[in-house]
Amino acid sequence: xxxxLFVVIGVVLVLGLMAxxxxxxxxxxxxxxxxxxxxxxxxxxxxxxPDDMNWISPGKVNVTYFRPxxxxxxxxxxxxxxxxxxxxxxxxxxPDHVDGDFTKPDIKVQDWVIVADxxxxxxxxxxxxxxxxxEMPEDAGMFAPQxxxxxxxxDMSQGQVKTELCVRWLITMR
Amino acid sequence: MRKLLVAIVLALALIxxxxxxxxxxxxxxxxxxxxxxxxxxxNAPATWDINxxxxxxxxxxxPDTLYYSNPEGDTTIPTxxxxxxxxxxxxxxxxxxxxxxxxxxxxxxxxxxxxxxxxTGANGATEFGAYSYFSGQIQGAWVVAKDxxxxxxxxxxxxxxxxxxxxxxxxxxxxxxxxxPMTSTVTITATAAS
Numbered sequence: 001x002x003x004x005l006f007v008v009i010g011v012v013l014v015l016g017l018m019a020x021x022x023x024x025x026x027x028x029x030x031x032x033x034x035x036x037x038x039x040x041x042x043x044x045x046x047x048x049x050p051d052d053m054n055w056i057s058p059g060k061v062n063v064t065y066f067r068p069x070x071x072x073x074x075x076x077x078x079x080x081x082x083x084x085x086x087x088x089x090x091x092x093x094x095p096d097h098v099d100g101d102f103t104k105p106d107i108k109v110q111d112w113v114i115v116a117d118x119x120x121x122x123x124x125x126x127x128x129x130x131x132x133x134x135e136m137p138e139d140a141g142m143f144a145p146q147x148x149x150x151x152x153x154x155d156m157s158q159g160q161v162k163t164e165l166c167v168r169w170l171i172t173m174r
Numbered sequence: 175m176r177k178l179l180v181a182i183v184l185a186l187a188l189i190x191x192x193x194x195x196x197x198x199x200x201x202x203x204x205x206x207x208x209x210x211x212x213x214x215x216x217n218a219p220a221t222w223d224i225n226x227x228x229x230x231x232x233x234x235x236x237p238d239t240l241y242y243s244n245p246e247g248d249t250t251i252p253t254x255x256x257x258x259x260x261x262x263x264x265x266x267x268x269x270x271x272x273x274x275x276x277x278x279x280x281x282x283x284x285x286x287x288x289x290x291x292x293x294t295g296a297n298g299a300t301e302f303g304a305y306s307y308f309s310g311q312i313q314g315a316w317v318v319a320k321d322x323x324x325x326x327x328x329x330x331x332x333x334x335x336x337x338x339x340x341x342x343x344x345x346x347x348x349x350x351x352x353x354x355p356m357t358s359t360v361t362i363t364a365t366a367a368s
Contacts, residue, residue: 057210059365162360
């Protein structure tokens with residue numbers, strides 16, 4: 001009788017371990033679905049700025065439960081409101097000021113942000129998605145629980161008083 | 175008895191197989207969200223020729239002098255109790271669909287004496303001081319325009335609301351030495367409000 005009980009307990013433990021190991025072999029950093037890449041923001045609102053003005057979308061990107069080794073992507077949509085083709089500069093931007101409890105980023109963050117096309121040439125009235133990727137190295141230290149960086153978009157055809165449009169990326173660590 | 179134990183084992187196994195992974199799932203997924211919104215501003219005019227130095231003969235930029243991008247005169251201070259539209263050279267046309275903040279950067283000059291921004295608003299030897307002001311703001315609310323890291327010059331501008339603004343430039347305290355022009359490219363940045 002005792003032997004049977006030991007066998008029962010053993011089988012239960014082995015099954016449990018097998019089930020756990022088989023389902024979660026390792027921690028996999030997640031990439032969000034790419035549906036946002038189809039300009040979902042624009043389709044959702046129907047309240048766009050005029051076609052003859054430069055604009056970007058979205059205004060803020062919120063990333064939560066971020067951690068070393070993780071990678072996320074989100075596009076910035078850029079519209080050229082000029083009547084001529086224009087070159088834009090799309091860059092990582094150290095923020096001038098930050099939101100509430102968020103802090104300015106570590107200097108290394110600029111190496112974690114990849115802009116798919118940093119100098120897009122947009123045709124008159126063209127709208128284009130530029131993919132932004134944030135990838136934190138596995139061995140990177142966590143410098144703050146919440147931090148912020150900006151993605152800058154600037155029309156390079158402007159004069160000496162320029163306008164710059166920025167997307168705020170707000171990162172909350174796990 | 176043996177059949178009963180086998181039945182218990184199978185029942186437990188069936189329960190544990192789906193439950194254990196769920197218990198092991200302590201990892202929270204990374205999430206990315208963005209609210210549909212547009213940031214859209216334009217600015218006009220795109221230049222400020224301080225004291226009309228390049229547009230009128232006999233004009234110069236004197237050292238240790240305050241200049242304002244004030245259509246009523248480049249040495250006329252805007253109303254300290256609240257700048258009015260007529261005292262602001264620049265107009266921001268704002269068609270953003272969300273509330274925005276505006277931030278002004280006034281970088282170091284290039285060429286000539288290459289005067290640098292003191293980052294304090296006050297001038298000094300080889301250093302200029304700079305502020306931004308927006309229509310309606312009292313003097314105490316005018317914000318230092320730095321080379322980098324300025325505070326927001328105007329917070330919480332309502333969606334689709336235009337605003338007029340200006341610059342204050344205090345030339346370096348010591349005399350010019352090069353005698354050749356220098357330039358700086360000012361940037362006004364729009365971000366979604368905090």
